[in-house]
Amino acid sequence: MVKIFTIKRIAYIQDGTFGVFLDENNIPFALTLEREWLKNQRGISCIPDGVYICSRIASPKFGNTFEVKNVPNRSEILFHKGNLSDDTHGCILVGEQFEPIGNKTAIISSTKGYGEFLNKLKDDNHFELKIKKA
Numbered sequence: 001m002v003k004i005f006t007i008k009r010i011a012y013i014q015d016g017t018f019g020v021f022l023d024e025n026n027i028p029f030a031l032t033l034e035r036e037w038l039k040n041q042r043g044i045s046c047i048p049d050g051v052y053i054c055s056r057i058a059s060p061k062f063g064n065t066f067e068v069k070n071v072p073n074r075s076e077i078l079f080h081k082g083n084l085s086d087d088t089h090g091c092i093l094v095g096e097q098f099e100p101i102g103n104k105t106a107i108i109s110s111t112k113g114y115g116e117f118l119n120k121l122k123d124d125n126h127f128e129l130k131i132k133k134a
Contacts, residue, residue, distance in 0.1 A: 003120075003127045007032050007092070008134040009049070015105040016085030017046045020134070021094065021113075023120055024127075030113040033093040033106070035085050040074060043090040047071045049131050054079075056125045064118065068092070068129060079117065081110040 003024040011018040019032040034046035047068065054066040059078055068077040074090070082093040083106045094114045095107030107113070121127060 003124060004130065005054075005120075005127055006130045006132070008132060010134045012037060013105065016088070018098065018105070018107070019131075021117070029116055029120065030094050030096060031098060031107050033082070033085060033088065033095065035088050035090060040072065042074055045090060047074060047077060047090075047131065049133060052129045052131070054127050054129050056121075066121070066127070079114070081114045083108055083110055 005024060006022040007019040008022065009017055009019040014036060016036055017034040020028050021030040021032050023029050035044055036046065038045035040048055052071060053069045055069055057065060057067045059065050062078055062080040066079050071077055078091045079094055080091055082088060083101055084104055087093060093107060093110060094117045096109030096113040097107065099106060099108045
């Protein structure tokens with residue numbers, strides 16, 4: 001049975017789109033950061049709210065991760081570590097805490113949050129992702 005994870009987007013600001021990541025039991029376990037909404041433009045926008053299939057891949061840059069599939073007019077959307085929306089390039093960052101870095105809102109403890117994400121899916125090669133407003 002395919003696990004279903006959810007990102008509830010809670011803030012849409014110039015510094016990015018911030019969310020809470022929920023596991024298959026609807027328990028929050030991490031935070032997410034994406035670029036702000038810029039009409040789904042490749043590399044500079046978060047993806048639209050919706051339901052997606054995510055598949056495990058070996059990324060040359062990020063290693064073991066998951067790619068978000070079936071996003072209209074987009075590809076190569078990965079989950080990975082990072083702190084600022086500048087780190088996303090249209091992907092989804094996973095972290096543990098909101099905290100300013102310089103004058104920007106960011107997520108920190110990305111290595112811990114990303115590790116928890118991978119651990120929850122250690123035996124899975126696919127999962128369903130729901131992205132929606134809180």
